[in-house]
Each structure stands twice: as C-alpha cells, then as structure tokens.
Amino acid sequence: MAKKLKRAFTIVELVIVIAVIAILAAVLIPTFTSLIDKANLSADEVTVKNMNTILTTASVEEEPETVNEVIDVLTEAGFNVDSATKSGHYFMWYQEKNVIVLYDTNNNEVIYPEEYCNQGLTTSVLQSLTNEVSVIDADTQLQSASLANYSKYLFASDQVLAGNVELKAKTQFYFSLNGKTLDLGGHTLTISSNDPTTIIIGVGNIKNGTLEINAPDGVVYDSAFYEENTSLNIESIANDSYHFYGIFTGNIVLKEGRLVIEKSAEVDKVDLSAATNDSNISLYNEGITTAIHILDNAENNSANITIENNAKVEYVLSFVEGQDTHITVIGVDQYMTDEERDETAKLFAFGNGSESNPYQIQTEEQFMNIGKLSSIMRSNPRYFKLIDDIDLSTINIDRSWVSAYFQGKFDGNGFTVKSNDSLDSIFLDGAGNTTFYNVKYLIGEKKVSWCPYMTGGANIVFDDVDIGMKDDQQFITLEKNEGVYIDWAGCDLLLDYPWLKDTVNNYTFRNCDCSVNIMNAIDYNAIFVGGGLQNANVVVDSCSYSGTYYGAQVSLVLGNITRYPNITPCSLIIRNFVNSGMVVGTAGQPVLAGASAGKVPDWVVESNNTLGQLIYAVDKSLGIEKDSSGQIVISKGDENAKSYALQLFGGTRYIYRGGQCIGENSTYSFIINLSDVSWDENGKYETGFYDGYFVTLDQYKELDEQADLSSEKWISFGKEGDKFCLKQFNGEYYYVFDFAEKEESYEDEEGEIQTRKYSYAFGSKVNGNIVEGKVTLNTAAVTDYNSKGIIMGMKTCKL
Structure with missing residues (x-):
C-alpha cells in the first residue's frame, strides 16, 4: 500500500506568513519597547522617591x-548606587535642595520629580551618584600619579598644589571644589581629554597659578571664582562651548x-591675542566683562574671530585686523580702542577705570567728571578711587546730581567728600553690582543723598560709608519715605509694570556710622532706608x-514697612547695630524699624543690637495752635518741663556766592x-510770633521803602551771628532776617589768594528759574525740655 504524502507549505504561503509576522512585529515591538521604557521610568521614579525619603x-x-x-547614606540604606540607573537616565543629587532627581542625558533635562522639571537644571549644578569619586582632603594631596584615574574630584579641605599636575578627563568629569580654595602654588593644573567629554568645575576659589583646559571635543561648565593672580588658559575647546558662570x-x-560668559558671570578681561594661525575663536558675552583684548599684532595671523555681545562689555582693546585675519564684532555698545580709552582717562588724575x-x-572738577561716564555706567561698571579730600561746595554746580547712574566701585580711600546744597544727590541710581567704600560724606542743611535709588535688580553695598554734618549744630529734614542713606529700596509695584514683579534689589550696609542731625515732623522715614x-x-x-x-514716629533703620511678600521676596536683617545718639519720638516709642506700626515687624530678623537712648516724648499736655489773629499760642507741657523752643518752617532760601546761586535750603527753618x-489761667502762652512770611533785610526794604x-x-x-526781627507791614507779618556776612578764601587760576562773599535770598522757582521774593511759613513746632535738657515732647501745627 502506497504511503500518502503530506502536503507542505508553498512558497506563496510562506511569504504570506512571514509578511504577517513582520507586520505584527512592526506594530507590537515599539509598543513592547514603550512599555519597557515606561516600566524603567516608573521604577526609576520609585527609586528616587525612596532615596529622597532616606535623605530626608x-x-x-x-x-x-x-x-x-549622600552615597554613604544611600549605601547604608541598602542601595547599590552604581547599579541604580536605567537606560538613558541618571540619578543626580541637587545639593541646594538636598534631593535626588532623575536626569535624562539624551535631552539634558530633569524628568522627575515634576517640581524640578523645566527649571534649567543641568550637570553644572547636579552631581552624579555613579561616577568614581576621589575625596581631596588634608590626607589626600592632589597629584597626577595617585589621582589620574578618577572622574570626580571632591574637595573636603583647602589644597595647595605642590607641582604641575595633569588630570585626564573622562566622559563625565567633575572637579567639585565644594566651596574650598585651591592654591595652585604658582604651578599649572591641566585638565585634558582627546575624547568627547563634559567637564564640570564647581563653586570654590582658585588662585595663584594657571588652570589650563585642553579638550578639543569637550564642553566645560565652570562656576569657580578666580582671584587676580590666576590665569585660565583655554588651549582648545569644542564649538559646544566653555560656559563660564563664576x-x-x-x-x-x-x-x-x-x-560663553553667562549672565551670572563677571570677567575682568578676555584675551584673544594668543589666537594661532587658522584658529577659530568665538566669544559670546551675556555677563559683565570689563574688556576684550583682541590682537596686538595680527599682520601674519589668519585666525577667524567672532565676538557676540548681549550684555555688558566695556571696551575692545587693541583692535588690529591683519591681512588674513577676519574679525567680526556684534553688539558692543561701548566700543573703545586704546587711544579712546586714554582720552577718557584724561578726565581723572590717573588710571583707566578698570578694577x-x-x-x-584728586580735584572737585575730576569728581564732577564722573558724570561724563553716566551713560556707560548704566550698563557697565567703572572703578574710582579718591586720592584727596573733595569739597563740592567750593564749585558752582548747575545740575541736580553728579552722575545719574553709578555702577562699579567707589573707593573713598579714607578721604572726605563735602556736599553742595544745589545738588539733590551725588549719584541718583545705583546699577548692577556696586560698592561704595571707605568714605566720609558730610552734608549741610539740605539732605543731599549719596545714592538714594537703584535700577531694577541691582546689588548695592555701602561699606564703611560714614555720613555726617559739615556743622554738627545743623539739622536736616526728612520727608515721607526718605532715608539718610537711601530713600526707596525697591521698585513701586503699585505701578503694575509686569517686569517689576521679577525684580529683586539687594542692599548691604556694613560698618557705616551716621551722625546726621534730623529735625522731622513727617512719618515713614529712617536713617538707613526710607521704605x-x-x-x-x-x-x-x-x-x-x-x-x-527727633520727629513724630521715628525708625532707626527702616521707615515705611509696606511690602508685598506674596509678589516678590523681601527681607530685612539687622545685626550688631549700636545707637549712641539721642533719638526722640513724639507720637510713639522710637524703634529699629516700623515705628508707624508701633513695633518691629515679625519678619525683621534682628540680633545683638544696642538701642541706647530711645525717648518717647509723650507730653500730652503740650500743644501748639494759631489763634484767630494769626498768633502762635502754645499750651503748657508737663510740670517737669523747664524750657521751651519754637521752630518755624517756611519756603526756600537760596545761597549765593560771587553772585551765583550755589545751593538752597528747600525748607528753611530756625529755632x-x-x-x-508766663502762662495764663488756662495754661496758654501767647508767643508774640505770628503766621507770616520770611524775607531777607534787603528784600524787606524793597517791600517797604520807608522802613527804618x-x-x-x-x-x-x-x-x-544771624538775627531776625518781626515786622508788620500792610496788615501782614514779616520775619526779616539779617544773615551774618560770610566769606571764604580761595586760590584763583593765577595762584593768587582771593576772597568771595556769601549772600542769601528767599524765593521760589517758576519754570525752572529762581524768582526772589517773600516765602510763606507753613509749619510751627514747639518742643519742651526737662532740667537736663532732654526732650519731653514736641508738637506741630500747620500754618
């Protein structure tokens, strides 16, 4: 019996089956891969949660x-940190928040937890848990032989380099100074790699030597602080950039x-003059850069140089373009060659304005020349140093401030600056990162501020800036939201400018002494910050x-405490403050900050402050008023009051010297x-002084030509030697002032000693021009004192 043959698959059938399998694979494999990726991501997220629980x-x-x-903590908890990664994801430590995040190296972004996503966090601030780590401490010296194979160097103590060192960078190379100082000891530290690599240089100090980077295919993120005697030589870096944040x-x-000089960076000088033949150099500036030095001699050089500026470069030096060299400069607002910089330097005794x-x-004229750099300092820093005392009252000034903007550093070098009452302030707005240092500033009867305001986002430091009076018997008046040092610390958010909501200003006052005398009946002001x-x-x-x-509600540090903490950050820290003056409030107890609220706000951080003599002059019996005839009448104060003083406030007194107006007392007052x-039966005293006008003797004679x-x-x-008398003319009262004649000696252009006299006139400004004439009294104040001369109370009334 013949066997029955089994039928096999035909070629066509096999092709159909294979095609079906291929289609299914094409459809299902990505799905399975996606499921696997999601499972890995989910597992990584769970691991991050567990790690952060342990860290917390x-x-x-x-x-x-x-x-x-961190690695030690996680290892003790049972994590094998070296194996705790999934494909494409890394576990990184974010030190600022002390949390573990999941970092996607393919897209260079944090993908978990969600609150740290889209925050711009990169490996410049994130630290990997899986790299080989070497801790550099007092027992482990940084040297090539023993540390060449690590990919992360973590400093646990300050270090001094004993000789030249070369470290070979791996794919991920971390040089974490951890806030410590690396003293190169006059040697060279080289970080090199011939392979694609990412080099992270963390926050810390590097000084006294050379750091050399040679990584043709590398990317660097550098946040270190380099001191003046240090060089950073970038021998070669990839087009992907050397990012400098320090x-x-x-x-x-x-x-x-x-x-790339990032926005947060400050660089004194970038030197491109070492460019070699056929080299390609690109500089992108978003930070604060004093100067870019391109080429000293480029005649035989074929380098290609591109400079893109998006921020604060001050000037380009030695711009020499050789026959074969191509140089492109974009966006340098202030372009200055060596020759132009020398011309600017002629405005001053010495120096070029760099740090x-x-x-x-040395002179008052040179001081006024600061204003010629105002537009530059709006966006770029300049540096100044006094080499002599400056008395601005000896020169005629026809503007409201020396410079509208100041950015950089003003070093008083221990010298004194005297104000001119024709000014409103020395500088109007502080900008960028600015320091005023080691200067004694003296003002007259008018509050001429040093630098009362700032541009948005500035950081201003007053370091050893003492402000006092030319005459320690004089007083100034502070208006609402005014301070001796600064008036308005922030930007007025009520203006509802959207950009202001992201603007934060920072002020630091350090080792400053104020001895200014203040006679004030207005609230919301203080010595340091008006509000x-x-x-x-x-x-x-x-x-x-x-x-x-003394005034009604007196604050030593901060006057107006209004703030909007839900909109922008704000804080006040007061420590080691000492009051050795006499501070008197007539409407409440003087305080460090916030007298209008009756106490220091809870959000003010204060420590180790000595408040000294703070007097609440609460004499409720004392009073002052104007009767129906215009006479000023006072009410008897406390039974312990032994003496009384009347202060009258009026309009503006202008000060002339040599026939030119050199200043003004915007609210003239006298005591x-x-x-x-003698008190009447109702405890009232008619002072014999009336509401009226202020005039000088000459001005009164013009009103009453028959006056004797x-x-x-x-x-x-x-x-x-000043004096006054009270005269009645045409039914009105006039306070007629006979100011003592004052004169001063000065040296003219020929070196001869001359004298010039001062004169005074009351008046007001109309369309910017002074119109001399009588000015109206506006306020009267009475103060009573006990037998020791201490103020018991002060009351005011409007006239």
Whole structure:
C-alpha cells in the first residue's frame, strides 16, 4: 500500500506568513519597547522617591554636605548606587535642595520629580551618584600619579598644589571644589581629554597659578571664582562651548574654540591675542566683562574671530585686523580702542577705570567728571578711587546730581567728600553690582543723598560709608519715605509694570556710622532706608547712629514697612547695630524699624543690637495752635518741663556766592528759644510770633521803602551771628532776617589768594528759574525740655 504524502507549505504561503509576522512585529515591538521604557521610568521614579525619603530622614540629624556623604547614606540604606540607573537616565543629587532627581542625558533635562522639571537644571549644578569619586582632603594631596584615574574630584579641605599636575578627563568629569580654595602654588593644573567629554568645575576659589583646559571635543561648565593672580588658559575647546558662570578678576586666555560668559558671570578681561594661525575663536558675552583684548599684532595671523555681545562689555582693546585675519564684532555698545580709552582717562588724575587700575580723583572738577561716564555706567561698571579730600561746595554746580547712574566701585580711600546744597544727590541710581567704600560724606542743611535709588535688580553695598554734618549744630529734614542713606529700596509695584514683579534689589550696609542731625515732623522715614521693601532685601550689619534725631514716629533703620511678600521676596536683617545718639519720638516709642506700626515687624530678623537712648516724648499736655489773629499760642507741657523752643518752617532760601546761586535750603527753618514764658489761667502762652512770611533785610526794604529798622528789637539765633526781627507791614507779618556776612578764601587760576562773599535770598522757582521774593511759613513746632535738657515732647501745627 502506497504511503500518502503530506502536503507542505508553498512558497506563496510562506511569504504570506512571514509578511504577517513582520507586520505584527512592526506594530507590537515599539509598543513592547514603550512599555519597557515606561516600566524603567516608573521604577526609576520609585527609586528616587525612596532615596529622597532616606535623605530626608537622615537630614533630620545632619544634612549631607557632599555627594560622597549622600552615597554613604544611600549605601547604608541598602542601595547599590552604581547599579541604580536605567537606560538613558541618571540619578543626580541637587545639593541646594538636598534631593535626588532623575536626569535624562539624551535631552539634558530633569524628568522627575515634576517640581524640578523645566527649571534649567543641568550637570553644572547636579552631581552624579555613579561616577568614581576621589575625596581631596588634608590626607589626600592632589597629584597626577595617585589621582589620574578618577572622574570626580571632591574637595573636603583647602589644597595647595605642590607641582604641575595633569588630570585626564573622562566622559563625565567633575572637579567639585565644594566651596574650598585651591592654591595652585604658582604651578599649572591641566585638565585634558582627546575624547568627547563634559567637564564640570564647581563653586570654590582658585588662585595663584594657571588652570589650563585642553579638550578639543569637550564642553566645560565652570562656576569657580578666580582671584587676580590666576590665569585660565583655554588651549582648545569644542564649538559646544566653555560656559563660564563664576567671577574672574584676571585674564581668560582663549586660543581655540567657543567661550560663553553667562549672565551670572563677571570677567575682568578676555584675551584673544594668543589666537594661532587658522584658529577659530568665538566669544559670546551675556555677563559683565570689563574688556576684550583682541590682537596686538595680527599682520601674519589668519585666525577667524567672532565676538557676540548681549550684555555688558566695556571696551575692545587693541583692535588690529591683519591681512588674513577676519574679525567680526556684534553688539558692543561701548566700543573703545586704546587711544579712546586714554582720552577718557584724561578726565581723572590717573588710571583707566578698570578694577585693577581705577580712575583716581584728586580735584572737585575730576569728581564732577564722573558724570561724563553716566551713560556707560548704566550698563557697565567703572572703578574710582579718591586720592584727596573733595569739597563740592567750593564749585558752582548747575545740575541736580553728579552722575545719574553709578555702577562699579567707589573707593573713598579714607578721604572726605563735602556736599553742595544745589545738588539733590551725588549719584541718583545705583546699577548692577556696586560698592561704595571707605568714605566720609558730610552734608549741610539740605539732605543731599549719596545714592538714594537703584535700577531694577541691582546689588548695592555701602561699606564703611560714614555720613555726617559739615556743622554738627545743623539739622536736616526728612520727608515721607526718605532715608539718610537711601530713600526707596525697591521698585513701586503699585505701578503694575509686569517686569517689576521679577525684580529683586539687594542692599548691604556694613560698618557705616551716621551722625546726621534730623529735625522731622513727617512719618515713614529712617536713617538707613526710607521704605520700599516689597521687592528688596536689606542687610544692616555692624552699623551705628550717633546724632540727634527727633520727629513724630521715628525708625532707626527702616521707615515705611509696606511690602508685598506674596509678589516678590523681601527681607530685612539687622545685626550688631549700636545707637549712641539721642533719638526722640513724639507720637510713639522710637524703634529699629516700623515705628508707624508701633513695633518691629515679625519678619525683621534682628540680633545683638544696642538701642541706647530711645525717648518717647509723650507730653500730652503740650500743644501748639494759631489763634484767630494769626498768633502762635502754645499750651503748657508737663510740670517737669523747664524750657521751651519754637521752630518755624517756611519756603526756600537760596545761597549765593560771587553772585551765583550755589545751593538752597528747600525748607528753611530756625529755632527760637523762648524765655520768660508766663502762662495764663488756662495754661496758654501767647508767643508774640505770628503766621507770616520770611524775607531777607534787603528784600524787606524793597517791600517797604520807608522802613527804618535801626531801632528794632533783633533776636539772635544759631551760632554764626544771624538775627531776625518781626515786622508788620500792610496788615501782614514779616520775619526779616539779617544773615551774618560770610566769606571764604580761595586760590584763583593765577595762584593768587582771593576772597568771595556769601549772600542769601528767599524765593521760589517758576519754570525752572529762581524768582526772589517773600516765602510763606507753613509749619510751627514747639518742643519742651526737662532740667537736663532732654526732650519731653514736641508738637506741630500747620500754618
């Protein structure tokens, strides 16, 4: 019997089956892959949660300071950190928040937890848990032989380099200074790689030597602070860039590749003059850069150089373009060659305005020349240093401030600056990162501020800036939201400018002493900050007050405490403040901050402050009023009051010298010590002084041509021989002032000694021009004193 043959698949059938399988694979494999990726991501997220739970628990006792400590904590909890990664994802430690995040290296972004996504966090601030780590401490010296094979160097102590060192960078190379100082000891530290690599240089100090980077295919993220005697030589870097985030007070030398100065960075000088033949150099500036030095001699050089500026470069030096060299400069607002810079330097005694060689100021005219750089300083820093005392009252000034903007550093070098009453302030707005240092500033009867305001987002430091009076018997008046040092610390958010909501200003006052005398009946003011903390942070450290300050509601540091903490950050820290002056409030107890609220706000951080003599002059019996005839009448104060003084406030007194107006007292006032006070049965005293006008003797003679004042009763006041009398003319009262004649000696252009006299006139401004004439009294104040001369109370009334 013949066997029955089994039928096999035909070629066509096989092709159909294979095609079906291929279609299914094409459809299902991506789905399975996606499921696997999602499973890996889900597993990684769970691991991150568990790691952060462990970190949080461990931080209760002591928060880890280094990634090594984090690894130790996780290892003790049972995590095998080296194997705790999935495909394409890395576990990274974000030190600022002490959390583990999941980092996607393909897209260079944090993907979990969600609150850290889209925050711009990169490997410049994130630290990997899986790299090989070497801790550099006192027992482990940084040297090539012993440490060449690591991909992460974590500094646990300051280090001094014993000799030249070369470290070979791996794919991910971390050089974490961890806030420590690396002293190169005059040697060279080289970080090199011939392979694609990412080099991270963490926050810390590097000084006294050379750091050399040679990584033709590498990318660098550098956040270190380099001191003045240090060089950074970028021998070669990839087009993907050397990103600099730190501060560099010397030169960065770029020979090949692309350097990006990020927004947070400050660089004194970028030197491109070492460019070699056929090299390609690209510089992109978003930070604060003093100068870009291109080429000294490019005649035989074929380099291609591109400079793109998006921020604050001050000037380009030695711009020499050789026959074969192509140089492109984009967006340099202030372009200055060596020759032009030399012309600017002629405005001052010495220097070129850089941090290492500041403009030196010897005369009043040179001081006024600061204003010629105002537009530059709006966006670029300049540096100045006094080499002599400056008395601005000896020159005629026809503007409201010396410079509208100041950015950089003003070093008073221990010298004194005297104000001119024709000014409103020395500088109007501080910008960028600015420091005022080691200067004694003296003002007259008018509050001429040093620098009362700032541009948005500025950081201003007053360091050892003492403000006092030319005459310690004089007083100034502070208006609402005014301070002796600054008026309005922040930007007024009520203006509803959207960009202001992201603006934060920072002020620091350090080792400043104020001895200004303040006679004030207005609220919301203070010695240091008038007000405006809704988007400003202020630190007052080791400062003092030694003058006399009295008004209604008196604050030593901050006047107006209005702020909007839900809109922008704001804070006030006051520590080591000492009051050795006499501070008197007539409407409440004087306080450090916020007298209008009756107490220091809870959000103010204060420590180790000595408040001294704060007097609440609460004499409720004392009073002052104007009766129906216009006479000023006072009510008897406390039974312990032994003497009384009347102060009258009026309009503007202009000051002339040599026939030119050199200043003004915007609210002229004078004090009359009342004698032989006798009270009526109702406890009232008619002072014999009336509401009226202020005029000078000459101005009164123009009003009353028949006036004979030779027999008048003149009353002396002040300490310079000034006197006044009260006259009635055409039914109105006039306070007629006979100011003592004052003169000064000066040296003219020929070196001869000359004298010039001062004169005064009351008046007002109409369309910007002074119109001399009588001015109206507006306020009267009475103060009573006990037998020791201490103020018991002060009351005011509007006239």
